Amino acid sequence: MRRISRLVATCSTLVAFLSLPAVAGAAGPVKIGIVNSMTGPEAPIGEQLTNGFKLAQEDLKAEGLDVQFQWEDDSGKPQVSMTAVEKLATREGVCGIVGPYSSSAGNAAAKVAERYHVPLLVPLAAKDEITRQGFKWVFRLAPTTADRARALVDMAVALGRPRTLAILNENTDFGVSVARSVKAAAEKKGLRIVFEEAYSKGSPDYRSTLVKLKNAHPDLVFMGSYVVDAILLMRQSREVGLSPMAFLGAGAGFAMTQFAHEKAISEDVLSSTEWAPDVAWPGAKAWAARFQKRFGVPPTYHASGAYESAMIMGRAIGKAGCDRARIRQALVGGHWTGITGDVSFQNFDGYTNQNRQVMLVQQVVDGHHVTVWPPEHAVRKAVWPFPGWR
Secondary structure, eight states: OOHHHHHHHHHHHHHHHHHHHOOSSSSSSSSEEEEEEOOOOOHHHHHHHHHHHHHHHHHHHTTTTOEEEEEEOTTHHHHHHHHHHHHHHHHHHOOEEEOOOOOHHHHHHHHHHHTTTTTEEEEEOOOGGGGOOOOOOOOOOOHHHHHHHHHHHHHHHHHHOOOOEEEEESSSSHHHHHHHHHHHHHHHHHHHHEEEEEEOOOOOEEEEHHHHHHHTTTTTTEOOOOOOHHHHHHHHHHHTTTTSSSSEEEEEGGGOOOOOOOOHTTTTTTEEEEETSOOSSHHHHHHHHHHHHHHOEHHHEHHHHHHHHHHHHHHHHHHHHHHHHHHHHHHHOEEEETTEEEEEEEEETTTTEEEEEEEEEEEEEEEEEEEEEEEETSSSSSOOOOOOOO
């Protein structure tokens, strides 16, 4: 009987031991889930994220954390993103998850992460509601759509005397959220909204909509679009002769190198961003040069956000071990300074675990994005007003 009791005790100890999560420094790598749009319409942006993640993995290993990234492609689709987070949290047993990219996928994934009590760090998705649901396990590095809107409206009011604004946005989670935010920011500054429309993403022709917008005679034109639509909208804006005081783009497609290189239609367009290689945050310039040398293209804020998020998640795991509750506490109480500036996750104005980040405005100059606002971060003065099509 005593032998059976000892055997039962030994088995119980073994089961308890096997139930413990792996910790940093234990045999085998630490697993971090990565959810990204590696295929689908947002794949060009997803590639920027993927490359940022790769550099983070190298740097975490250089810091002594043996990291294995468990990659999941959600194609930018909310349902696929939810399935990916569930798989990572349960079958793959990751310590934490970074991603996804788009607002619709991020909002959906947040609910699943909260259900399974797995730390989720959202690097870029900007929809306000993602961190306004009281979730304890969801964190966001990126600024909100309200932050993006305020930066552009504040700059426009400071540089000129606009009285009216038109809003044209895609009818996605990101587009709707950013349109609502810019409307609120504009009205707060006394601007009158003379045109507002949400379009179906991926349409081949927006000219009839742009003609209606032109006939409203707005001083400012604000657009919320990903890169394919951003290029087409500006190309067709030129065709219909739309020439406002300023074109304003809410980051996303307007902040992409692919957009800037379309010089015939991108010159002098202004867009908001949370990061640029020409600002003096610690290591930003050197990191941008490293990225350019490694991948042959300059990094956008998508790459820097992915990199910084993965670094923060990895360092939190290095501090807490692969104990999800302790990782969550490390994220709640942590403070980091890196290529995106100071990062901490705070509760304010209805947001939970939301980073406060300085917003920048960039202008396309000779096919490149240049920081022109705010003055303390500007590399050069903005071209204002829009000088017309070249």
